Amino acid sequence: MKEELEQLGEKASEKHLENKKFFAKLKKKPPKQLDYLMQELHEQEFQSTDCLDCGNCCRTTGPLFTRMDIERIAKHLKIRPSKFIDEYLRVDGENDYVLQQVPCAFLGADNYCSIYKVRPKACREFPHTDRKKFHQISHLTLKNVAICPAAYNIVEEMKRRIKI
Numbered sequence: 001m002k003e004e005l006e007q008l009g010e011k012a013s014e015k016h017l018e019n020k021k022f023f024a025k026l027k028k029k030p031p032k033q034l035d036y037l038m039q040e041l042h043e044q045e046f047q048s049t050d051c052l053d054c055g056n057c058c059r060t061t062g063p064l065f066t067r068m069d070i071e072r073i074a075k076h077l078k079i080r081p082s083k084f085i086d087e088y089l090r091v092d093g094e095n096d097y098v099l100q101q102v103p104c105a106f107l108g109a110d111n112y113c114s115i116y117k118v119r120p121k122a123c124r125e126f127p128h129t130d131r132k133k134f135h136q137i138s139h140l141t142l143k144n145v146a147i148c149p150a151a152y153n154i155v156e157e158m159k160r161r162i163k164i
């Protein structure tokens with residue numbers, strides 16, 4: 001996995017234009033069965049990709065934290081939400097709460113998340129490859145293929161399976 005992650009940025013950048021064109025076409029004419037296909041591709045990929053071997057999303061980027069995320073995590077940590085914000089979060093250019101720094105403070109050396117059960121919704125859903133109407137988040141996916149090897153593989157498989 002280490003080698004795969006080292007090469008991912010370069011591989012994603014080589015595919016960027018091709019992916020951009022593919023998603024532009026997909027947006028114009030999404031196949032009827034896209035939701036089912038994405039579910040299948042996502043499940044297939046995560047049968048062979050183990051996030052515990054990777055942790056790249058937690059190391060290199062972070063989720064945004066909703067109010068509900070903050071309250072849930074602060075309760076779990078037995079601190080006030082305001083203290084949680086002061087210690088771990090900052091407000092980004094889009095007015096969202098994000099991590100002050102990466103790697104995420106809750107990521108262990110073994111790639112386990114120490115707040116796994118109460119982790120932010122965005123962490124639970126990353127890399128969003130099983131979400132409905134997947135073509136609507138292509139701007140995010142174009143970035144995520146450079147971070148997440150599973151997302152990269154899923155997009156490659158999409159291009160093989162969807163002829164547009």
Ligand code: SF4
Nearest residue numbers: 058104106107113123
């Ligand atoms: S909260 Fe957990 S899952 Fe989310 S970025 Fe941090 S370590 Fe990763």
Ligand code: SF4
Nearest residue numbers: 051054055056057148
């Ligand atoms: S979601 Fe992607 S980037 Fe994050 S740990 Fe799993 S394979 Fe790695």
